[in-house]
Amino acid sequence: MTTPDFPAREYERRLELAQRAMREHRLDALLFTTEAELRYFTGFRTLFWQSPTRPWFLIVPAEGKPIAVIPTIGENLMATTWIDDIRTFSSPHADDDGLSLLTSALHGRARVGMPMGRETSLRMPLNDLTRLRNALPATEFCDATELVQALRMVKSELEIEVISKICAVASEAFENAPNLFREGQSLKDTFRAFRIELLQRGADDVPYLVGGAGPGGYGDVISPPSDKPLEAGDVLMLDTGATLNGYFCDFDRNFAIGHASSEARDAYARLHDATEAAIEAARPGMTCADLFKLMNDRTGGTGSNVGRLGHGLGMQLTEAPSLIDFDETILQEGMVITLEPSMDLPEGKMMVHEENIVIRDGPAQLLSRRAAPELPIL
Amino acid sequence: MTTPDFPAREYERRLELAQRAMREHRLDALLFTTEAELRYFTGFRTLFWQSPTRPWFLIVPAEGKPIAVIPTIGENLMATTWIDDIRTFSSPHADDDGLSLLTSALHGRARVGMPMGRETSLRMPLNDLTRLRNALPATEFCDATELVQALRMVKSELEIEVISKICAVASEAFENAPNLFREGQSLKDTFRAFRIELLQRGADDVPYLVGGAGPGGYGDVISPPSDKPLEAGDVLMLDTGATLNGYFCDFDRNFAIGHASSEARDAYARLHDATEAAIEAARPGMTCADLFKLMNDRTGGTGSNVGRLGHGLGMQLTEAPSLIDFDETILQEGMVITLEPSMDLPEGKMMVHEENIVIRDGPAQLLSRRAAPELPIL
Incomplete structure (x- = not known):
């Protein structure tokens, strides 16, 4: 039963x-x-x-x-x-x-x-x-x-507890990256290792795992993995929606393989800063458009092909509302959202940074464990 | 790229x-x-x-x-x-x-x-x-x-090759059951171990894994796993749709934990026999209804709540056609289908047996490795 x-x-x-x-x-x-x-x-x-x-x-x-x-x-x-x-x-x-x-x-x-x-x-x-x-x-x-x-966009404490748990599982898995990912490993094997890591740490399932890797950045954020091996200078990004009892986490992490260009480090720092500003600012009463503008200003408004800078999260990987200029939804206590600023980089590359928070009466509460302030080098 | x-x-x-x-x-x-x-x-x-x-x-x-x-x-x-x-x-x-x-x-x-x-x-x-x-x-x-x-229901040789590969991965994983499943293991841990096994053996993903366990049979075939530990006398069934390059396998295996009742062994043998008859009979020119009737007669027509005895398989876990009395689709070479006879057992229990085949010009070709003729005891 x-x-x-x-x-x-x-x-x-x-x-x-x-x-x-x-x-x-x-x-x-x-x-x-x-x-x-x-x-x-x-x-x-x-x-x-x-x-x-x-x-x-x-x-x-x-x-x-x-x-x-x-x-x-x-x-x-x-x-x-x-x-x-x-x-x-x-x-x-x-x-x-x-x-x-x-x-x-x-x-x-x-x-x-x-x-x-x-x-x-x-x-x-x-x-x-x-x-x-x-x-x-x-x-x-x-x-x-x-x-x-x-x-649906306002979560109960019981829902928040489940989302918090799966965010903790994914945070632990990402923090184990130095033991999972290495130069020469194919992107397919990288994905496979990370899926298994998530399951071993308690995820029920990993319905969503996308990412990319390339010198200084990646070309898009929705591709399945290729056989291409990770090379020194690559920025590797993994974005996962793992589940527990049918509730999702949804955040990503970026890693540099071997070494990082100053451009990649700068982009990372700017995205981290935009996310930090949003975490600090997010309060009941603000609109989604407000939060979008705040992050968009911090990243220099270079945009990207993603089209929004975050969204609701729960039983589905993405739910209403959207952090985008036309969404005037007012943030309320109990809303679980992703903060997902992204930037276009030269040569068709891009970078995305993502955290999961819950809106509280006062400062927002982080559900994912905060990404490192500087681009981690594996 | x-x-x-x-x-x-x-x-x-x-x-x-x-x-x-x-x-x-x-x-x-x-x-x-x-x-x-x-x-x-x-x-x-x-x-x-x-x-x-x-x-x-x-x-x-x-x-x-x-x-x-x-x-x-x-x-x-x-x-x-x-x-x-x-x-x-x-x-x-x-x-x-x-x-x-x-x-x-x-x-x-x-x-x-x-x-x-x-x-x-x-x-x-x-x-x-x-x-x-x-x-x-x-x-x-x-x-x-x-x-x-x-x-879509007639597959190309390239499609059949991919489905055949993921069927082989799942077959190997099921054959490793004695090393994966044991008395006292919770059903959740059983599922987790099997997911990881599939990934380690080469599956890209496991979008579908359902099953059940209970004394002499299980109550339904769509439930997520509970915390209940496997007990001696349980029949454990796992049904998986693992994927490779976005193509599914879809078959199950039954195992008895410790020992099996004669009723469970008999039901298993009858379902194995019905599947065998369908594998031998399936030819271009037959209809889906013909294949349904053949299996339904062999299982004694006790039916079950599943409502059909197999279906198409490919980019989706289930595709047209259906092996059911009203589906007059004519089998053609290149169709990949599941044979999935099921029976109701006493006390609200049921048992399901499943294999994957491709219709050929002549005898059908098995894609899953044939289940053991007698209920395996772990």
Whole structure:
């Protein structure tokens, strides 16, 4: 038997806040199809989402507990959560992958909110959504993106505790870099060693590990590793989203192999300084745009192809809000965010620096252990 | 610099077959938003899809090479692929996350196919799809699910080679079970040891690892691991989707801890027999429903909550087709599928057996190394 990640009161609180917001928006139900939202309201956690075959649905009504409309294969696991109303369908199905159950569960609800905006996706066949809408002509489907993001971006102490733990695991793993990475090692082997290190130190999984290495910097921050060996003078960057109980850390570290150019050291120092300023400044009441501008000014506004300088963090590697000039989201206590200033360097190179913090009533609290103030040389 | 996973001729062949099918369906373009489809036509491979923030688009026109409409952060990596026409937008964006670029790239195309059916999802905001449709009133958006699935379900020899390699890695890891799993070990530690084993033997990543353990069987096949220690008499099952160059294996193995009940041994033998019969029978020209019936008869048709007895395998853990009674897909040479018979056992327990094969002109070829004929006892 799997133990729920959190006690029922955590989910009761989420439901209470959701239903309060639903009353404000005059919504009769919320309909979800995606992993993070199903898990947020139920605690249902499985890697089975890797299989795209079966749709999963959750209805959060204006009153009462959520209703799970899910494939039979998930019934046992859902029954271990706090959810009572579990309606199952045989899936895959020739022509009714949950649609008739979903239709009857939503029947009579006038306004149904779904995530339709920024950062959202639809994890069910588009044809089935059309069929659902046609079967419920009296129901208005409304965009509930902001409602859901506003809930999810403020973390509970229980959530912060889990994120803090996985940040500690990744911090320890990065601090062991001198024993893991060396000149002549291929980038593939470097990644492999770091994945294993994270698992050995307690990570459940490493769904995200990207990085790069090159003389004085790297060309992008999303590539898988190549067979190229690390060479003296390379700057190596690893950026990891390891997980514990389905919650992510997300930060990177830079290392110089053998020696570092003064340009690389200077860029590192400037990014460290920008991050430091943001850690010191971040307070409830500031906006994300404020924090973006502060870091952008410190890095000289050279920008980079990343487009923002940080983001929310939690059940997903990146969540709302964004630290970018147009995001006027007001920082609140309990928000967990990344600070991720980046700079373009000459010859198509770039450098990125990243820390994870939680906004507190007063100074922010670091979740990742602060990177060294000078570019570490391995 | 990342090396492309396959030479350009692999992608040229995929495009040629897609465009042939598009002519049959009178489609002027295909529009994709999802990882597997973008990678299938371009070779663009990154774990950055873990971040839900930015939409990514690919247009496959009726003539000429695909057009990538992607966030700037992906430009460098996309430039390493065979794609020439790369149109980028700054993302996240206040109000235009690629939409105007997408609109102009699709303008004048009368019929645009998108995946809208079984097993598909939409990885862009629903609001933006509505805006796109409104901006292109003369364009008809059609369902291209079957067209795309028909292409992807038949693998090239290059794809089969990669899947074969990751199956060999997982087979070796499973064969090392006596050195990895033991009585008293928590299920969490069991999973951790197996993940590390897979990485050490050459897997790039282990996006999928589920399983269970209990006296005589397990309750479901999608749960994350608990802290419960393995006990004598438990049947332990691990089911893994490890990856190499972004291609999955997907099979499981069962082990008894200390000793096994005759019921568990019998169920295992029956599932092994059903799999054996399917391996021997699988030929081009049979349907998926035929193969389902064959296994279902051998297991006594007790079914289980899984709902099907196998599926396609490749860039995703599960792909079309399904081995289920209503799937009349005809098996073709080059299809890589899982054979996954399962049985309900008394007291809410179940057992699942799984192998990976490729359909050949003649007998099928095993990709996983065949499980032991009798339930192995650790």
